[in-house]
Amino acid sequence: MLVALVLLAVAPLFLGTYYLGLLTISLVYGVLAVSLDLVWGYTGIPDLGHALWFGIGALSVAMATTKLDSFGIVLTTYPGLGRHLAGLVIGVLVAGAIAAVVGILSFSQREADPFYIAIVTLALTVVAGTIYGQLPQYTGGDNGIFGIAYHGLTNVQWYYVSAAVLVVVAAGALVLVRSDFGLVMRSIRDNERRVRFFGVNVELMKLIVFVGGAMIAAGAGGMFAMIEGFVSSQLFDFLFSTQILIWVAVGGRATVLGPILGAVGLSFVTAELSSSSPTQWALFLGLLFVAVVVFIPDGVLPPIVRLFRRVFHQHGAQGGRQLVDVQRSAPELRPAGEPVATVSDVEFGYGSLRVLRGVDFEILAGELLCIVGPNGAGKSTLLNVLTNGKVPMRGRIDYHLQHDRLAQSGASIHRIARSGVARKFQIPHLFDTLTVAETILVASMRGALPSVWRRTRDVQVGRSVHEIVDATALAGRENDLPPHLAHGLKQGLELAAALSMRPEILLLDEPTAGLTANERHVIGEVFRRLLDAGVTIVLIEHDLDFVARVADRVIVLHGGKVVESGTPAEVAASPVVREAYVGTAVT
């Protein structure tokens, strides 16, 4: 990287005016590429119309520095620096505002289609291109606006300004993606649904990143206008948006440096070849893009870096993290027997299928409650409704937590999670690019807004998390990635992550599935200790021996209703339960 900086600094000495100008603009494109990488590469938002923000920035500078007649012909230019800078700032703000509107419209929680934002941004850029020609009095129409360059700086000075801006933006981006904020960005990209259950407000985070990316792009657009001196509909349209995507995809998604190389390299070559054989070059770029997306989705840079590392015997894994103890005073325990959640006459289903048909029960503080029942009774659905805030068809669920009283109905997933309801899923849903320690870190943040520059190396977690980590042999593997973990370890990670949220209520869906007898014993012990620490546990279980050992209370679900509740002994002896398991018609 140092080499690159040196090269950047001395380039004007070797390049003629033409190439220097080309490189200057390429550096501006580099800034643009970084902004898309943050939005798409790191957070997973497919902004197919990123050029729109760039164009807004350029147009804003043009509008601030010229006066047009109704046909779009330039009447006067105002060449002062103040005007240019004002245009730049306004462009950034306008782009941010429009991006905010688009973001709020697009990132909604319930059943959000991941395609939606892609199509919306694509549509926007198509629309912008056509509308541009329709408003010549603002945009210069089909010809665009010329002569808006800022002449107060020489070519060489502009080069250094560009280079400096790129270095600052790249450095800032690198700090951001290495920070805790960057970690949450990646977690959203890897598994948006799951991270909500850790309390992360996905909509807000996406909005912040999307608007930020748009504003950086607009800044780059403003610089472009000041250097090149023109703006036209070409800066808005989908062809340019595609070029930016190609830079990021080919250079290497989620690397910051890859997209810069892609932008600088490809735009340099494009400028050379597009005059001689534009169609062949566009064809080649298209093929390259498709090839990269299909066969090398990580882009060109990461394999090169890996090769580099191997050649120079460098081993990555800088920035490993570890789990440490947190010194926390013992929480005040609630008096046992107080309800922490009440489920009243809840009916819930999917379409015409009624799964829960009037469920009534309470979850009491400090108890271990097991929900059992034959398949199809509605146990998983019940757990779902408890955590995802979907409005039941009838009835209500209320939480009476220590620091929060809330009704379940219509609450967002992350709100429920933040108030102290943690869930461990039956099938581990983890994050492909987050290590064990990083997953636990994200969970332990419980949705608090993460630092944009600090990188937490020591993940502070309570004793129960350490116990799970030790018990499931995760110890020593804090810096491993989920694809390298066996199933049992993934289950352990799921449980550890749920516990690191310091929940008041812990909901577990078949926690012993896939565990050996010994591991079940250990889990049972961990649960007992959690109860002592004041956590209320609700389990769905099929292993009735396990239930008999650990449960304080059992409720039996059958046909969408609670047919029996009591101690394990009472329930085991109940004739109603025997009928349910052996099989009789649902009444």
Place this chain on the structure above:
Amino acid sequence: MSLTLDVLFGVGSLMLIVAGLFLIFGMLHVINLAHAGLMAVGVYAQVSFRGHGIPFWPAVLLSALVAGAAGAVIEFVVIRRLYARPLDTILATWGISLVLIQLITLIYGPGNKFLDLPTVSAIEVLGTPYGTYRLLIMLAGATIVAALGLIVRFTSIGLTVRAVMTNEALARSHGINTIRARQVTFIVGAALAGVAGALLGPIQGINPNFGATAVATAFLAVLLAGRTLPGLVLSCVLFGATQTLFARYVNPVWAGAVVIGLAVVILRFRPEGLAFRRA
């Protein structure tokens, strides 16, 4: 009356364009942004075939085959590897569209081409004369969509389609060759795009970017359809009507933008689109 016919034409031509997209999206969950490129393939194939003196309607069939062949290649080389990565599919098909457009530019040049209408006559519809060809396009659009619906609902092929659509793994375990099913679906969808291109060629300007402008509207119509056929009809009616009326009474260029804006807002508040499932 002529306004009504114009609106119906807008709806019918949109249905024609959207049919192939809908099939691919509904069956494969793939947003096929190569649709624009495939439409261009269809229309340019038509130009070539007509240039060799082949009569109009057989040429349309041949153009469909050409587009279907292109679809087969695309499915084999690209789409097949991306079923697990839906967002990458959008990008890859977008790239493919660009590739197709550039190839067409290389072979045919960037200038405009023209296709003659197969018939310039007009028929009287309830007292208003209207271009026969435009009526034929409306008929084609409605027929294709209706045929899709009937095939899916009432034939064994349709049953296979529905099985693969709802639960692919289970369909496979029943002995259905899902790979073949996906392949055939993509090819048929591509061929339908070719038909749309070939049929709309005589009416619209033909250049390598043919269909690119209709793409955004078409995709929003498909998303709005919520993967149900009645939803598709509804969204085509909504879009086609809005676009035609807006173009007639306000401004043709803004019409496209307005329709897009409408779709974006509806989808925000009703992510399942215009699908009305029996509750």
